[in-house]
Amino acid sequence: MKELALGIDIGGTNTVFGLVDEKGNIFFQNSFKTKNYSNPNDLAKVIYDKWLEIKPKLKENEKLKGVGIGAPNGNYFTGCVEFAPNLNWNKKVPLKSIFEKYFKVPVYLNNDANAATIGEMMFGAAKKYKDFIFITIGTGLGSGFVSNGKLIYGYKGLAGEFGHTLHIPNGRLCGCGKKGCLEAYVSANGIKNTAIEILKNSKIKSLLRNFSNSELTPKLIYKAALKKDKLAIRVFNITGEILGTKLADAVLITNPQAIILFGGISNAGKLLIKPIKNAMENNLLPVFKNCVKIIQSKLLDKNAAVLGAAAMVWQK
Amino acid sequence: MKELALGIDIGGTNTVFGLVDEKGNIFFQNSFKTKNYSNPNDLAKVIYDKWLEIKPKLKENEKLKGVGIGAPNGNYFTGCVEFAPNLNWNKKVPLKSIFEKYFKVPVYLNNDANAATIGEMMFGAAKKYKDFIFITIGTGLGSGFVSNGKLIYGYKGLAGEFGHTLHIPNGRLCGCGKKGCLEAYVSANGIKNTAIEILKNSKIKSLLRNFSNSELTPKLIYKAALKKDKLAIRVFNITGEILGTKLADAVLITNPQAIILFGGISNAGKLLIKPIKNAMENNLLPVFKNCVKIIQSKLLDKNAAVLGAAAMVWQK
Numbered sequence: 001m002k003e004l005a006l007g008i009d010i011g012g013t014n015t016v017f018g019l020v021d022e023k024g025n026i027f028f029q030n031s032f033k034t035k036n037y038s039n040p041n042d043l044a045k046v047i048y049d050k051w052l053e054i055k056p057k058l059k060e061n062e063k064l065k066g067v068g069i070g071a072p073n074g075n076y077f078t079g080c081v082e083f084a085p086n087l088n089w090n091k092k093v094p095l096k097s098i099f100e101k102y103f104k105v106p107v108y109l110n111n112d113a114n115a116a117t118i119g120e121m122m123f124g125a126a127k128k129y130k131d132f133i134f135i136t137i138g139t140g141l142g143s144g145f146v147s148n149g150k151l152i153y154g155y156k157g158l159a160g161e162f163g164h165t166l167h168i169p170n171g172r173l174c175g176c177g178k179k180g181c182l183e184a185y186v187s188a189n190g191i192k193n194t195a196i197e198i199l200k201n202s203k204i205k206s207l208l209r210n211f212s213n214s215e216l217t218p219k220l221i222y223k224a225a226l227k228k229d230k231l232a233i234r235v236f237n238i239t240g241e242i243l244g245t246k247l248a249d250a251v252l253i254t255n256p257q258a259i260i261l262f263g264g265i266s267n268a269g270k271l272l273i274k275p276i277k278n279a280m281e282n283n284l285l286p287v288f289k290n291c292v293k294i295i296q297s298k299l300l301d302k303n304a305a306v307l308g309a310a311a312m313v314w315q316k
Numbered sequence: 317m318k319e320l321a322l323g324i325d326i327g328g329t330n331t332v333f334g335l336v337d338e339k340g341n342i343f344f345q346n347s348f349k350t351k352n353y354s355n356p357n358d359l360a361k362v363i364y365d366k367w368l369e370i371k372p373k374l375k376e377n378e379k380l381k382g383v384g385i386g387a388p389n390g391n392y393f394t395g396c397v398e399f400a401p402n403l404n405w406n407k408k409v410p411l412k413s414i415f416e417k418y419f420k421v422p423v424y425l426n427n428d429a430n431a432a433t434i435g436e437m438m439f440g441a442a443k444k445y446k447d448f449i450f451i452t453i454g455t456g457l458g459s460g461f462v463s464n465g466k467l468i469y470g471y472k473g474l475a476g477e478f479g480h481t482l483h484i485p486n487g488r489l490c491g492c493g494k495k496g497c498l499e500a501y502v503s504a505n506g507i508k509n510t511a512i513e514i515l516k517n518s519k520i521k522s523l524l525r526n527f528s529n530s531e532l533t534p535k536l537i538y539k540a541a542l543k544k545d546k547l548a549i550r551v552f553n554i555t556g557e558i559l560g561t562k563l564a565d566a567v568l569i570t571n572p573q574a575i576i577l578f579g580g581i582s583n584a585g586k587l588l589i590k591p592i593k594n595a596m597e598n599n600l601l602p603v604f605k606n607c608v609k610i611i612q613s614k615l616l617d618k619n620a621a622v623l624g625a626a627a628m629v630w631q632k
Binding site: 082083130131143145147148150152153154155157158159160161162164165166169176177178245248249250252253254256257283285286287288291 | 466469473480481492493494564569573601603607
């Protein structure tokens with residue numbers, strides 16, 4: 001019997017779902033706008049209806065083993081999505097039980113960063129690591145910490161909020177309401193704001209001066225850096241230094257073998273990894289030095305969320 | 317059959333060892349100056365000889381199940397004490413195998429903070445917690461992180477170096493050679509140096525002005541604080557605020573249910589716990605607030621090291 005998992009990633013903008021086998025092959029993938037379904041029950045039903053369409057096409061030896069869902073603020077322990085600012089749902093949605101009612105197979109819910117961490121562990125760059133830190137940099141900065149092959153959930157399933165650790169007391173206002181969070185510096189917006197600050201406070205010539213503040217994007221800054229634009233390179237150096245310095249703290253606490261970088265911003269590759277590595281090494285104890293690899297994710301952005309969600313089904 | 321464990325704590329000054337049962341009762345305890353034995357083999361032999369004296373006094377139904385050793389830089393994975401600056405031994409000492417040669421029972425080695433963490437989990441204040449952070453503040457700042465009932469060792473058994481995370485870039489020189497480590501502020505010396513700084517930079521009246529810098533100790537500062545000495549209270553407020561702010565980072569990463577404070581400095585109790593709690597709560601995400609207990613260890617300082625070392629024997 002060949003077992004398949006339905007991986008579902010519910011994002012603020014899109015919901016993507018797909019059928020995945022134990023090797024990470026995706027057989028089918030589909031998506032729709034999350035906002036079309038203000039009621040989570042409707043969202044579950046539309047996915048279930050799609051599943052009923054696919055089901056007859058499975059081979060005789062194929063069956064659905066379970067459903068894995070990644071969602072903002074999805075809690076693995078409670079099975080609920082709790083206070084997700086980007087989803088227009090009620091305060092606490094029992095998503096796991098809603099899906100179980102339809103699918104009648106085990107359903108696993110997790111937050112998106114945790115799901116991606118498990119995906120990376122099962123199908124991606126972390127396959128060979130039992131102790132690693134997964135960092136996803138996009139709109140925000142998410143993370144997952146894996147120790148001895150197990151994701152650290154913590155007492156209430158809230159662990160891994162590395163993005164909201166403190167970079168600078170009373171620093172930039174973060175989306176969470178706190179000031180000075182790492183995420184306010186190391187994220188799409190963080191990078192943009194760093195560029196805006198340097199543009200304002202320096203007279204360095206730069207291609208970026210041809211754009212208004214609102215036009216600036218990490219991609220644009222990245223392209224300028226590839227053209228050896230000094231200001232753009234400085235933006236990545238500063239961002240990497242901030243992240244590397246905080247990662248040293250995390251490394252001293254959990255002693256990982258590797259750090260996996262994921263998400264749009266991580267595509268900057270060496271431009272970001274080099275300053276991260278330098279700052280991290282400078283802040284480690286001697287016995288920790290040159291022991292932690294910093295590598296890019298091996299999952300394609302477009303598949304990672306679905307693979308991560310599906311991976312939970314086999315993790316159990 | 318009643319099983320007993322021999323718990324051995326090898327410290328820079330004293331080596332203490334004792335026979336412990338599964339409930340944490342200590343039947344026998346002895347100690348000697350560590351420096352009397354520059355060769356770790358001699359140190360093992362003197363403990364073994366003492367064991368041979370005790371052994372005939374055991375009841376018929378009592379037997380030795382194993383030996384647990386806590387030592388600075390003791391590594392659980394390798395069984396070696398590696399580069400411990402306070403022990404005048406060779407660079408890498410295979411302590412586990414040295415003791416196994418004598419005792420012919422399983423021997424477990426760990427660093428002192430990890431051993432104390434396990435002791436607290438088995439016999440102390442952390443009995444009922446599966447997710448907690450153990451912090452020991454004395455000469456240095458040690459820590460142990462427990463997730464889902466398991467101590468986090470990391471890839472090379474080096475995890476838990478919370479004392480060497482960064483408080484202030486280019487801050488005070490730490491014993492480890494780095495600058496600005498948490499331990500340089502939150503430790504016996506750290507507290508003393510904070511007091512010296514305030515004495516020098518302020519004109520606050522204080523009992524502490526009756527002492528020379530070299531006479532100042534955390535105990536003296538504590539006694540002054542109990543007498544409502546403003547400067548002394550400020551020292552504890554600053555120390556607590558620094559620790560609480562860094563603990564918020566650790567809480568965001570590991571989401572513990574409790575933080576256990578241990579070691580000489582933690583005896584300051586509320587004087588320290590109140591500012592720790594305030595600073596920690598101020599730096600947490602809303603969903604984490606008022607969920608983490610900060611409590612003092614329930615192990616007596618004089619027994620904790622031996623209990624912690626012994627606890628490893630039953631943990632396995």
